[in-house]
Amino acid sequence: MPNTRVKGVHPRATVPLLLLLSCMAVTGDQQPASYRLPLIVPLVMDTNTSLYTIKIKNDGPLVVDLAGTLVWSTCPSAATHSTVPCQSGTFGKKFALCLPGFAAFGDTPVYISREGASLVNYTDAFPYTPILTNPRSPGYYLPVKGISVWWSEPKVTASLPAGALDLDARTGRGGVVLSTTTPYAIMRPDVFRAFAQAFDAAIEKGKYYWTNVKRVPAVEPFKLCYDGAFPFLKRPPTYDVPTIYLELAGAKADWPLFNENYMVRTSQGMCVGILEMEPGVGMPVDGEPAMVLGLKQLDMNMLVFDLDKMLLWFSGELSFRVSGCRLPAF
Template identity: 30%
Template structure:
């Protein structure tokens, strides 16, 4: 469901948009015309601040019904007033955007907004594409805790008013999107590709990897309590040795909406429930016992002397961490994903323990896989098949 642009024939090619990373907040942004938007994998819709004059959607429309399937968390504080049920004399459709970083909610008109990106053949941008999508307007106060200069949030969930769903509907492309998140440390921009492949790596010779991503995908689980993407993870291993966690400790309880392993672009680092974190830290500590320690640097608990570590193209030479997935697959996290360099002398174990509740852990998952651990991968989300390809 999207607002289509009738000025030119819609292309059948995928589109590509630039991804950036804000150094101050470690949040990722996507540029789809106008000011950038924060990428939220679990977000149900697009929202941004709007100009005073904007084209609203009638409250009797089918789009409004879809927009109101979603309600912000019941306990969420509202920015600038605007609670659900606030009167609107013009009967313009209202939606309730949510800031996943501050935990605040808002209320705003649903409006048709212009978006723009470039068509791509998987190697290069080809030509500009303009189209419209439905987004919720939001009060400026809802931008608190987001990077300076952004206009709002781009929800990337499987729901109908997310950015990937609206691109697929408006441009008549596949309901797929791929993320190559920009790496920490000034490694350049990343990219989001909406509408399927091909995807070509800039290697020698160039390598087409779309089929490899689709060949053995990981099923994505649904949590009825939120729009996040969940993975079935059956265990964790360090240096190919199983981490001692209780059976089914990582399972998603669909009835209660708790547990499970989810992906989040608003959590800078992977966070784990205390019982899982302690077991993983103990196993990694044992596997790296010969590496000299350094003083801890917040928010990390265990740090190492950088001079004592060798490096490869995959990062520091330490024991790999494997997330054991269903179907005989592992998601391997090498040293570049398990250790983060915090200064010239120090690197730290790049995993955090969940402390109570936080916006990234609002539904009490067992593990939230954060952005840092996703950065050295190409992730292909197939919304039609409900699968994730990892490379």
């Protein structure tokens, strides 16, 4: 990611952007509670930083940062920002992200559209998982207990050290955290080694006898690269590659990573967009997480956070559902 200067703005100290905005917007500054509407804003990708931003009223763009402690605005603009006007509402602490489409703050229904079918509410269409918080660091963590890779043959489970993905509430270390400000997933070395072995094993088993997918030299910053001779799917139109599953404790389903949520096409072949934590790989969050899920993994997903119930509904890559996410008209 380019080294872009940013300017910190403190409308409310130590409050992450999405918590700051998880209030109810109003149609006017003094409208009664019955007139309050959810705050719905389009997401725009900044061309210089590849970060998603939103614009509130007349303020400059604010970076959408799930793991941030501050509200940020991009330079070189020196414009100041006023506090986002919010009223004490009915603060259901809910927000939704449909990447790359929109962000919705407040208690609003979100729908998934399917070909030849009517709109379905996300609570009926998506699985959900508990979300965890780190007392030592901001952000939202997933209760991941294991990682597996599947490519038609029985899935291969990564041989992780015991408790490798656990979040230590005392020290704030470990855990799997979501980030919208780092381009690719990052794994601690012990986790990455186990994952790489599982991915290679799934490739070696193969899905079709006529394929000959094999490892090729790494393409920086990626370490796992393959010759790209993967079969092609017609629906959705993409390459047939292994599916990575994050196995979640207490969830209704595992979190899948399909093609576009981890594969990167390069001139030398297809590379896995998951990096090993090492010098030179910047960390987007404080502390030492076991794994960071980056923007590549969250893109083309619908995510709905309920911070009262501490639950997260997740769609998985929407193109594999041959669907998209929509909001109701107000």
